[in-house]
Amino acid sequence: MRMFFLWRNSHNSQPGYFSSSETWDSIHPSPPTIPWTQSVWFKDRIPKHAFILWLAMRDRLSTRDRLRSWGLNVPTNCLLCNAVPETRNHLLVECAYSTEVWASFFAHSDFTLPSSIDERVLWCEAPTANGKVNSICKLLVQAIVYMVWRERNSRLHSSVLKPSHVLIREIQLILRAKLFSLDRAPNYLASSSSSTNHCSFLHNWFQYFQI
Numbered sequence: 549m550r551m552f553f554l555w556r557n558s559h560n561s562q563p564g565y566f567s568s569s570e571t572w573d574s575i576h577p578s579p580p581t582i583p584w585t586q587s588v589w590f591k592d593r594i595p596k597h598a599f600i601l602w603l604a605m606r607d608r609l610s611t612r613d614r615l616r617s618w619g620l621n622v623p624t625n626c627l628l629c630n631a632v633p634e635t636r637n638h639l640l641v642e643c644a645y646s647t648e649v650w651a652s653f654f655a656h657s658d659f660t661l662p663s664s665i666d667e668r669v670l671w672c673e674a675p676t677a678n679g680k681v682n683s684i685c686k687l688l689v690q691a692i693v694y695m696v697w698r699e700r701n702s703r704l705h706s707s708v709l710k711p712s713h714v715l716i717r718e719i720q721l722i723l724r725a726k727l728f729s730l731d732r733a734p735n736y737l738a739s740s741s742s743s744t745n746h747c748s749f750l751h752n753w754f755q756y757f758q759i
Contacts, residue, residue, distance in 0.1 A: 584666070587673045587686055592730060594722075597690035600697055604636060605669060609697065611636050627703045628696075639700060640665045646696050648712040649719070653688055656756045665693070680752045687726060688757065691719050720758055727753050 727749035
């Protein structure tokens with residue numbers, strides 16, 4: 549009796565020819581999709597802002613509650629308000645300082661911000677039917693998280709306190725500079741000329757965010 553072997557590229561595939569790519573996929577299955585990926589690693593992101601938001605979404609920011617969980621003897625109170633224990637969600641969205649920053653940009657009636665940072669990052673992917681407004685939302689969420697975290701660290705390491713209205717002004721300048729560059733990008737100039745939405749990024753910014 550002759551014996552022979554049939555090759556399967558995976559457990560569920562039919563016997564056939566060897567495929568290195570299918571065999572690789574079978575041995576190394578793709579990890580599950582992370583729902584907030586597109587809100588962090590989108591094409592027009594500001595890299596350092598995206599990185600800090602990525603750390604926040606993975607709960608890797610060195611907030612005081614995490615430092616204490618590692619056994620470090622550090623104070624508990626939030627560095628921004630000095631009234632409540634510092635956690636990731638408190639620092640980024642619940643703190644009175646952070647709340648003022650968020651409220652200054654998302655006061656338009658079209659926006660209803662969720663209560664947690666995780667939900668806000670998911671929400672900003674497509675909060676409206678306007679693609680340019682959605683892009684601005686993603687840039688703005690990242691900028692707020694980055695700037696609030698930087699302010700927190702500035703207070704910790706250099707004892708320099710910046711009022712919320714100053715931080716808001718800095719975020720406005722960062723976003724306007726970024727949106728100006730997007731409006732001048734050839735791909736956006738071409739898409740705007742062929743689209744029904746001829747409004748620039750900056751026009752949408754002043755209509756929805758810096759009113």
